[in-house]
Amino acid sequence: MTMASKLQKWLNLSGRIDLMARRDVVSTRRFLHEGPDTVEELIDRHLAKKEKPLINDDEAEFMNRRRLTSTRREALSLYRDIFRATRFFMWTDSKGILWRDLLRENARKEFEAARFETDPEVITRLLIGGSDAVSSALDKLAEKQREIIEKQRRGDQP
Secondary structure: OOHHHHHHHHHHHHHHHHHHHHOOOOOOOOOHHHOOOOHHHHHHHHOOOOOOOOOOHHHHHHHHHHHHHHHHHHHHHHHHHHHHHHOOOOOEOOOOOEHHHHHHHHHHHHHHHOOOOOOHHHHHHHHHHHHHHHHHHHHHHHHHHHHHHHHHHHHHOO
């Protein structure tokens, strides 16, 4: 078959298809390449629908307890870190009270004040603020200790 005869065959076939379309024949038979009739049908056919998983009350309670358990664990960890960090504050204030005891007492008050907080954003903010405060206090303490050591070294060497 030559190229011209193939082209003529395709032209005849396309002519028949045009005639079928002009007759306004409604066909219930659809071909794969024709596609959907509307945009909604296109979306329904081709987009994966994400259905929200139905969570019953027991599962919701479990998820809530799990989240609270993890924040509770983080809060306890922060509290322990504060107690460990305060071991290094062994000097007294103007009233003769150890800074260690003052810091521990203040930490206890702050934790008690936030004990019944349920907003996850507020809890997260408190935990981050507390851990930042502990780390900055330890950094300042370490810097002060370095300065004291440097002064002693310079004082020892005339």
